[in-house]
Amino acid sequence: MKIALPVNNKSDDTDICVSFGRTPYLMIYDTQTKQSHFFDNAAADSPGGAGIKTAQFVADQGVEAVLTPRCGENSAQVLKAAGVKLYKTTGDSAAGEIEKFAAGGLAELNDIHPGFHGHGGR
Amino acid sequence: MRIAVLSGKGGTGKTLVSVNLAAAAKAAFYIDCDVEEPNGHLFFKPENVREKEVTVAIPVVDEHQCNGCRRCVDFCRFNALAFVGGKVSVFEDICHSCGGCALVCPVNAISEKQRVVGMVRRGESGGVGVLGGIMNPGEASGMPLIKQLMRDSFASPGYLTFIDCPPGSGCLVMESIRDADYCVMVAEPTTFGASNLQSVYELVKLFGFPHGVVLNKCLDGENPSEQFCLDNGIEILGKIPFDKILGKITSEGQIAVRESEAYARLFGALLQTIIRDVRHETTVNPQRKRRYG
Numbered sequence: 325m326k327i328a329l330p331v332n333n334k335s336d337d338t339d340i341c342v343s344f345g346r347t348p349y350l351m352i353y354d355t356q357t358k359q360s361h362f363f364d365n366a367a368a369d370s371p372g373g374a375g376i377k378t379a380q381f382v383a384d385q386g387v388e389a390v391l392t393p394r395c396g397e398n399s400a401q402v403l404k405a406a407g408v409k410l411y412k413t414t415g416d417s418a419a420g421e422i423e424k425f426a427a428g429g430l431a432e433l434n435d436i437h438p439g440f441h442g443h444g445g446r
Numbered sequence: 447m448r449i450a451v452l453s454g455k456g457g458t459g460k461t462l463v464s465v466n467l468a469a470a471a472k473a474a475f476y477i478d479c480d481v482e483e484p485n486g487h488l489f490f491k492p493e494n495v496r497e498k499e500v501t502v503a504i505p506v507v508d509e510h511q512c513n514g515c516r517r518c519v520d521f522c523r524f525n526a527l528a529f530v531g532g533k534v535s536v537f538e539d540i541c542h543s544c545g546g547c548a549l550v551c552p553v554n555a556i557s558e559k560q561r562v563v564g565m566v567r568r569g570e571s572g573g574v575g576v577l578g579g580i581m582n583p584g585e586a587s588g589m590p591l592i593k594q595l596m597r598d599s600f601a602s603p604g605y606l607t608f609i610d611c612p613p614g615s616g617c618l619v620m621e622s623i624r625d626a627d628y629c630v631m632v633a634e635p636t637t638f639g640a641s642n643l644q645s646v647y648e649l650v651k652l653f654g655f656p657h658g659v660v661l662n663k664c665l666d667g668e669n670p671s672e673q674f675c676l677d678n679g680i681e682i683l684g685k686i687p688f689d690k691i692l693g694k695i696t697s698e699g700q701i702a703v704r705e706s707e708a709y710a711r712l713f714g715a716l717l718q719t720i721i722r723d724v725r726h727e728t729t730v731n732p733q734r735k736r737r738y739g
Binding site: 367370371372373374376378381383398401402404406407430 | 519522523524525526527528529530531537540563
């Protein structure tokens with residue numbers, strides 16, 4: 325199963341990015357092969373609709389779960405339509421959160437925020 | 447003759463100046479382009495008001511026609527479309543109604559529907575045609591309303607037209623001043639006021655509009671906005687005092703030139719100064735390219 329995380333760096337010891345739609349990079353991790361791949365997020369600096377485009381990319385990669393500290397309503401709508409599940413991260417380290425997820429230690433993300441829509445906010 | 451009144455922030459006196467100039471002109475148009483929080487109508491209390499809905503086009507995708515090629519999704523630079531679960535999702539709030547998705551669709555699966563985003567209204571008050579609009583709650587942009595107001599205002603050309611701009615120097619202001627012959631910037635006598643004046647001054651200069659400044663809320667002593675005008679060689683068209691009588695008239699929703707001889711003279715003189723400047727400009731620079739006119 326492939327899982328995706330918004331991350332700040334393209335390395336296995338990266339932190340998780342607080343923004344899903346405007347994350348600079350996406351880490352896609354395969355729980356079977358234990359391999360991770362990093363992608364530039366083409367939507368990071370789009371003028372609008374960043375979450376939609378990021379979610380589209382994640383869905384197109386065949387990802388089944390996203391681990392993120394938060395997610396806006398537009399991204400969530402795309403991910404839901406694609407059958408991608410959302411899990412809420414509780415720490416900063418990508419590797420640590422993947423471990424927790426594998427052990428069944430992450431809850432589903434239900435508090436979808438209405439989006440920042442050009443107003444950033446961290 | 448189209449005169450836009452703008453300022454770097456809200457509460458500086460755009461509505462005070464544009465309403466009173468239009469009332470002083472007697473036969474004129476007043477357009478309230480602050481479609482987020484319109485207030486010019488509170489002063490004019492227009493009669494015979496006619497309202498008209500403003501709509502934007504939103505794509506509708508026929509799922510049976512769609513072949514899943516995703517050209518529309520790739521084309522949309524606003525990211526208003528997604529293709530998941532075998533179909534196209536449209537995010538209406540993000541769509542800018544450019545119509546590009548329908549053009550690039552190879553199987554003509556995309557048609558358009560109209561979505562109401564607000565309304566424009568038009569009435570009359572003592573010889574002044576009063577135009578304005580208001581967005582529906584929750585809408586992201588007032589742009590379609592301002593475009594509609596601009597088109598409507600050119601239906602009766604030749605009139606003196608005063609455009610009460612939204613605050614700031616963003617997209618909505620640019621659209622409001624687009625076809626102006628002259629820009630009047632209103633400024634407060636504070637350091638913050640001078641900083642806001644600078645932001646609109648840069649905008650007006652960038653687009654090459656003839657312009658001048660009205661100093662509002664003037665008190666004795668230091669006026670950073672006046673200093674800014676002097677330092678940059680900007681014409682000061684007039685000064686409005688920080689006056690209790692004017693404050694009282696305005697707070698009661700009355701128009702100063704209709705209530706007070708003194709203010710009828712003040713705004714009458716201001717109007718003559720502006721008209722003289724515009725005539726001078728149209729002689730010097732006769733052909734401005736218009737978008738709506």
